[in-house]
Amino acid sequence: MIILDKKQLITGCIFFVMLMLAWYWSLFVVTTEEHQGDVYRIIYLHVPSVFTAFLSAFILLCMSILGLWKKSYKSVQVGLASAEVGLLFTFLGLATGSIWGKPTWGTWWTWDARLTTTFILALLYCGYILLWNSVQSNLMRIKVCSVLGIMIAANIPIIYKSVTWWRTLHQPPSIFRRGGSSMSPEILSLLLINIAIMLAIGIWLIIQRYKNITLGEDLEEESYLQIRQQEGG
Amino acid sequence: MNTIFKNQYYLILKHGIKMELADKERLISPILFATTMLILFAFGIGETSEDLIIKIFLAQTFLTLLFSLQITFARIFDPDEKDKVFQLLQCYPINHAAWFLGKYTLVILVGSLVLVPTMLLAGLLNHNPKAPLLTPEIFLIAFLALAGLASIGVLLSAMTLKASGREVLFPLIYFPLSTPVLLAAIQSSQVLLSGNNSDILWQWVGLLVCFDVIYVTLGILLFGELAGSE
Numbered sequence: 515m516i517i518l519d520k521k522q523l524i525t526g527c528i529f530f531v532m533l534m535l536a537w538y539w540s541l542f543v544v545t546t547e548e549h550q551g552d553v554y555r556i557i558y559l560h561v562p563s564v565f566t567a568f569l570s571a572f573i574l575l576c577m578s579i580l581g582l583w584k585k586s587y588k589s590v591q592v593g594l595a596s597a598e599v600g601l602l603f604t605f606l607g608l609a610t611g612s613i614w615g616k617p618t619w620g621t622w623w624t625w626d627a628r629l630t631t632t633f634i635l636a637l638l639y640c641g642y643i644l645l646w647n648s649v650q651s652n653l654m655r656i657k658v659c660s661v662l663g664i665m666i667a668a669n670i671p672i673i674y675k676s677v678t679w680w681r682t683l684h685q686p687p688s689i690f691r692r693g694g695s696s697m698s699p700e701i702l703s704l705l706l707i708n709i710a711i712m713l714a715i716g717i718w719l720i721i722q723r724y725k726n727i728t729l730g731e732d733l734e735e736e737s738y739l740q741i742r743q744q745e746g747g
Numbered sequence: 748m749n750t751i752f753k754n755q756y757y758l759i760l761k762h763g764i765k766m767e768l769a770d771k772e773r774l775i776s777p778i779l780f781a782t783t784m785l786i787l788f789a790f791g792i793g794e795t796s797e798d799l800i801i802k803i804f805l806a807q808t809f810l811t812l813l814f815s816l817q818i819t820f821a822r823i824f825d826p827d828e829k830d831k832v833f834q835l836l837q838c839y840p841i842n843h844a845a846w847f848l849g850k851y852t853l854v855i856l857v858g859s860l861v862l863v864p865t866m867l868l869a870g871l872l873n874h875n876p877k878a879p880l881l882t883p884e885i886f887l888i889a890f891l892a893l894a895g896l897a898s899i900g901v902l903l904s905a906m907t908l909k910a911s912g913r914e915v916l917f918p919l920i921y922f923p924l925s926t927p928v929l930l931a932a933i934q935s936s937q938v939l940l941s942g943n944n945s946d947i948l949w950q951w952v953g954l955l956v957c958f959d960v961i962y963v964t965l966g967i968l969l970f971g972e973l974a975g976s977e
Binding site: 582630631634635637640641644645648649650651654657658660661662664665668669672 | 909916
């Protein structure tokens with residue numbers, strides 16, 4: 515058990531060192547973008563955060579389907595972990611987008627389609643976490659949280675497509691689009707590296723949080739047993 | 748549709764209608780709430796220029812509908828829970844799709860009784876002799892929106908039935924989930940009333956129908972999981 519934790523710790527440290535190196539590269543080494551200047555560099559944190567929030571929604575969908583199919587409580591625990599990590603990265607994406615928006619659009623916030631739909635995703639993650647905490651029975655938790663998890667994932671395509679469906683301030687997709695990316699190869703390759711590292715960190719965080727949730731529940735159960743034994747004795 | 752499915756569907760629907768008629772307060776209170784909201788909107792906004800009338804009419808109508816329908820949806824399983832019908836049906840080998848569709852149809856019927864007076868009143872308060880706001884197409888779009896919202900309503904109502912703090916939890920999940928339907932309904936209505944490009948109108952109506960299909964399908968598929976015995 516201790517060896518496994520050490521492994522996890524080392525893996526986490528490696529990911530964070532990689533992230534620091536990628537950020538150093540993004541902030542000080544890569545060339546400045548022609549039109550936006552240095553402010554563009556925030557995309558190396560903003561875009562990976564949003565991708566990780568989407569990955570969390572995808573994991574939530576898979577775990578919800580698995581939870582309903584196998585009636586597995588573990589799946590829903592992973593679902594909760596991914597909702598929490600998803601919420602963290604959604605807020606990170608919103609905050610970095612807002613910081614970028616001030617010098618570029620001249621405002622911290624606008625009711626743009628992409629911003630609004632991403633904010634809705636954050637609210638849905640909050641709703642999922644609240645629902646989890648307000649249902650006591652494990653079987654009911656599996657059912658209701660899995661159903662909500664599937665419904666949350668159904669909204670992801672709207673967030674992704676919002677910039678093409680509506681005329682928005684937010685620019686249309688520039689990485690994955692027909693005819694190839696509109697970014698320079700240097701910027702794109704570094705962005706993809708940042709995305710890969712952030713996704714790995716997202717998965718690592720989900721695993722850690724899942725372990726934390728199970729440990730918390732085991733401890734709670736253990737303490738109840740001890741109280742019962744003391745009362746019985 | 749086989750006979751057992753049909754019979755179960757009609758029985759659930761009939762029982763639901765009887766329960767709604769038995770307790771008229773459940774039906775009247777959302778309508779009164781909608782009326783109050785519309786009057787407050789009209790009072791708060793005051794006189795508006797003609798070019799803003801369409802926008803204000805749509806915002807008022809759809810927001811009022813969203814809030815008042817939420818009151819209807821959140822209480823749709825209350826009589827069943829009170830009379831232990833929900834628990835009895837959980838033990839009975841009932842077709843869950845029939846159960847969902849029965850409740851869904853009931854919600855559509857009750858929702859229509861809230862929707863029609865709300866729209867008529869909103870149209871009256873924003874009356875514009877040059878450009879009529881209450882066209883049959885607008886009603887059609889509103890009913891399409893109701894079809895999507897009703898499905899979310901039934902699912903969430905069943906989901907939050909056993910949850911503590913349900914009064915807070917229901918709107919917290921219902922409002923974000925209803926956003927795609929609401930957006931598509933408002934945008935398509937706006938394009939329709941301002942007489943803009945019909946291609947854009949069909950895109951928005953297509954999105955609205957698409958979300959109706961997604962939510963109703965999810966409802967049929969997932970309601971069984973929520974209603975199955977513990």
